[in-house]
Amino acid sequence: MARLTVERLTKTFGAAPVLDDVSLAVRDGEFVAILGPSGCGKTTLLRQVAGFDRPDRGRILIGDDEVSGPTGHVPPERRRVGIVFQSYALWPHMSVAGNVAYGLEVAGVGAAERARRVDAALHLVGLDGYGERAPAMLSGGQRQRVALARCLVTEPSLVLLDEPLANLDVHLRAAMEREFARFHERTGTTMLYITHDQAEAMALADRIAVMSQGRVLQFATPSQLYREPADETVAAFIGEGMVVPVDVRDVEGSSCTAGLFGAVVRMRCDASQRRGAASACLRAEHLRVTGGAGAGFAARVVAMTYEGGSFRVEARVDGGDALLHFHAPEPCPLVEGAALRLDVADGWVIPPAAG
Ligand SMILES: Nc1ncnc2c1ncn2[C@@H]1O[C@H](COP(=O)(O)OP(=O)(O)OP(=O)(O)O)[C@@H](O)[C@H]1O
Ligand SMILES: [Mg+2]
Incomplete structure (x- = not known):
């Protein structure tokens, strides 16, 4: 697990900055939600942290290591960051275990060790015994859990989730929210969770960064955001103030x-x-x-x-x-x-x- 430090990050596409001087200090083991309306720059921020993109200015540290900044750019595969997307594309021709094992196989992990880690990851997401199933035989929530297991099996120091529940129906979302919370309690993994659903952010996060137009307006606990909004935008956005x-x-x-x-x-x-x-x-x-x-x-x-x-x-x-x-x-x-x-x-x- 590691803390994540984002310092004065700026990213511009064309004329307008999509990230405008964004700073965030996420503690080791913290569950942080990034909350904001569509187009405010959430995914762009996540892409910089994951290393898919290079910021124009500013720096990113995972633990004590600068991964983006003046000293250079560490490629995504060397950041030890796990990512779960909204569309959790599993390979349909592979079993659940095959999907989860794939990243380890690519990394050259031996068969016995692979099997042990895949079992452990499936256990962590509550899918013991599902290894031989095909993805088509799973519910939406179970598929999302396989995606989570696939991310965890590589033992990331930081997990990034980009609207992982957006494709699920409302009941499944609530169940999966509880699972994410339990999973975080069990593992203490540092998590950065992107959502535009404020109830979800409030329910899950230790702290929430509210974004608007490429800026972080306030980074605080759910209760502080609700009780003591820092500006009018946060006041009106959170809880319909x-x-x-x-x-x-x-x-x-x-x-x-x-x-x-x-x-x-x-x-x-x-x-x-x-x-x-x-x-x-x-x-x-x-x-x-x-x-x-x-x-x-x-x-x-x-x-x-x-x-x-x-x-x-x-x-x-x-x-x-x-x-x-x-x-x-x-x-x-x-x-x-x-x-x-x-x-x-x-x-x-x-x-x-x-x-
Ligand atoms: N590669 C790119 N080239 C040009 N513009 C981009 C690129 N990526 C993102 N943008 C623009 O940057 C802005 C922020 O996009 P981003 O995907 O970060 O938003 P978001 O907050 O994740 O929104 P959503 O909730 O809809 O996923 C948008 O206006 C988008 O059109
Ligand atoms: Mg997005």
Whole structure:
């Protein structure tokens, strides 16, 4: 196992940078998810780490070894990196064991040692006894596990996974997520897991790097991303956060009072937060319908969607265009067009952009 260090990586295709000054320090044994919308540069980052591509600037270290950078470029086969792709192309004419053994055969590992390692890898992914089957006789999830075994059998120091569950149905995905988590617990392998599914990233990762347009916006634990987003993009992207204007008044430690749509509310903030105009991130669970005529601020329901046991309520704040949403349990007296007052129980003042 090894740590992975990416330092100020830049990669440009044509005019626009696809990776723009990307830095990441992944700890030994850590499970890191790279999360971001389609086209933000996730696969490009993985290709630089794997060594399929050379960055324009910056460097990559696996453990203490520089594998890309000013000192040169270590080819993929010498990086000890295992890769699992979304399309886990197994060779259909080979048995499961043959597929898993192939990389060892190419590397010149003897037959007895090969058989031992293939058995161990199949055991690790829960496929004991499946060695002689043809890939066509496996389910999608089992095939993905063979792909994982094929990657692990080479004893990589780092495993890269590029949307490995994207082709599976929702139930299988959930089962495979649990398997990945268990596998990581058992082996302690350093893993870099690319996905654009935030529930998957939240469920699996120790830390998540949120990418947008070739940049890492925030690299933090799932809970930190949710509770303390570093900027408006992360706030809105993770957990459908609502970004609202606030007027920060008194800051005491990591809490403050702030003006919000004419009401005064308490929010969490960074201890270095200054007074004055800022943006805050609200979550659906921070909003409450309040009874008192003077409490909170006025809004009007614009849409109600039944969610089974509760409604998703969208409301527009009076005198502006801010659109908020929250969940109201069933039975619910609200209807579209109804006036209501909302109060805010919590929120996070987004720190001003650094630099
Ligand atoms: N070899 C290449 N030549 C030119 N442009 C490329 C090349 N590889 C990637 N790109 C561009 O770089 C951008 C990032 O691509 P990348 O594959 O890294 O995105 P991604 O985040 O993995 O997206 P997805 O979630 O859709 O897989 C895209 O705009 C893509 O068109
Ligand atoms: Mg991709």
